[in-house]
Amino acid sequence: MSTTTTDLMQDEVKALARERGAVILAHNYQVPEIQDVADYVGDSLGLSREAAATDAEAIVFCGVHFMAETAAILSPEKTVLIPDLDAGCSLAASITAEQLREWKAANPGAVVVSYVNTTAEVKAETDYCCTSGNARGVIEAIPADKEILFLPDMYLGIWLERVTGRKLNIWLGECHVHAGIRPADIERWQADAPDAELLVHPECGCASQCMAFGNGRTHILSTEGMIDFAKSSPKQRFLVATETGILHRLSKEAPRKRFEAVSERAICKFMKMITLEKLRDSLRDWKHVVTVEPEVAERARGAIERMVAIS
Ligand code: 13P
Ligand code: SF4
Numbered sequence: 001m002s003t004t005t006t007d008l009m010q011d012e013v014k015a016l017a018r019e020r021g022a023v024i025l026a027h028n029y030q031v032p033e034i035q036d037v038a039d040y041v042g043d044s045l046g047l048s049r050e051a052a053a054t055d056a057e058a059i060v061f062c063g064v065h066f067m068a069e070t071a072a073i074l075s076p077e078k079t080v081l082i083p084d085l086d087a088g089c090s091l092a093a094s095i096t097a098e099q100l101r102e103w104k105a106a107n108p109g110a111v112v113v114s115y116v117n118t119t120a121e122v123k124a125e126t127d128y129c130c131t132s133g134n135a136r137g138v139i140e141a142i143p144a145d146k147e148i149l150f151l152p153d154m155y156l157g158i159w160l161e162r163v164t165g166r167k168l169n170i171w172l173g174e175c176h177v178h179a180g181i182r183p184a185d186i187e188r189w190q191a192d193a194p195d196a197e198l199l200v201h202p203e204c205g206c207a208s209q210c211m212a213f214g215n216g217r218t219h220i221l222s223t224e225g226m227i228d229f230a231k232s233s234p235k236q237r238f239l240v241a242t243e244t245g246i247l248h249r250l251s252k253e254a255p256r257k258r259f260e261a262v263s264e265r266a267i268c269k270f271m272k273m274i275t276l277e278k279l280r281d282s283l284r285d286w287k288h289v290v291t292v293e294p295e296v297a298e299r300a301r302g303a304i305e306r307m308v309a310i311s
Pocket of ligand 1: 028042043044045089117131132133175203221222223224
């Protein structure tokens with residue numbers, strides 16, 4: 001097999017990471033060449049756990065900004081780098097700390113549960129963080145008589161109400177990528193692929209309707225939940241309703257199975273801002289360092305540690 005430019009740059013990245021004592025963490029939505037060079041690829045929960053546990057001196061976060069911030073809060077003694085500072089998240093941008101303070105003031109005594117897709121300032125106003133991988137466990141850990149403010153993703157919130165039977169006050173935010181996966185996308189695929197299992201991320205605009213299918217072939221899962229499910233399922237064909245970057249990981253982990261995106265449009269431009277070249281430059285030039293104000297980090301840490309502890 002001939003050596004390509006990608007291979008050469010991946011070798012350069014690995015050598016720089018070794019030299020600099022850095023671990024490379026990558027989200028399941030990253031481009032294949034980044035996933036392939038990472039030390040750990042996973043979902044938001046797995047990446048937070050890995051960031052908290054690593055003994056490397058530095059973490060290069062191939063994901064979006066709130067994920068790098070979370071790593072910086074969990075490991076204040078480590079250097080956290082992100083290869084592109086513009087890798088944001090439209091969902092995290094849908095609520096500010098000021099808006100949350102106003103919402104809390106209007107609902108005194110309520111417990112605040114924030115999805116990990118939020119800024120550090122919002123987390124600092126939060127009681128419990130959660131990810132799609134443990135949101136249900138987090139809600140179930142809160143005493144039944146407590147009112148809950150859930151933010152910022154409304155589709156995840158609606159799904160949580162259904163699976164926990166709890167009434168939640170839900171912030172009306174959404175991820176433009178997942179909200180764009182509509183019930184019609186699923187219906188089309190249901191008809192065209194009657195033999196396939198349907199894997200749906202709870203941020204999707206179609207998630208609640210999918211639950212209503214109740215056909216045993218529909219599974220609402222976090223990105224890592226999808227990987228685990230596909231690996232252990234005896235089924236051969238899977239339709240996937242989330243950002244398309246996950247198809248690379250799925251095909252790698254379960255190579256003899258067939259995976260198809262229900263929507264080819266489900267591409268997160270923020271996740272795709274991280275390129276191999278920017279990762280190389282990040283390690284070489286030690287940029288861009290992600291820091292969180294110590295006072296904000298201190299207040300956010302408790303909510304994140306509760307999230308990491310609950311499965
Ligand atoms: P998970 O990896 O936690 O399932 O989250 C998906 C997501 O949209 C992250 O931005
Ligand atoms: Fe944010 Fe949506 Fe992109 Fe995830 S897929 S990082 S929630 S914009």
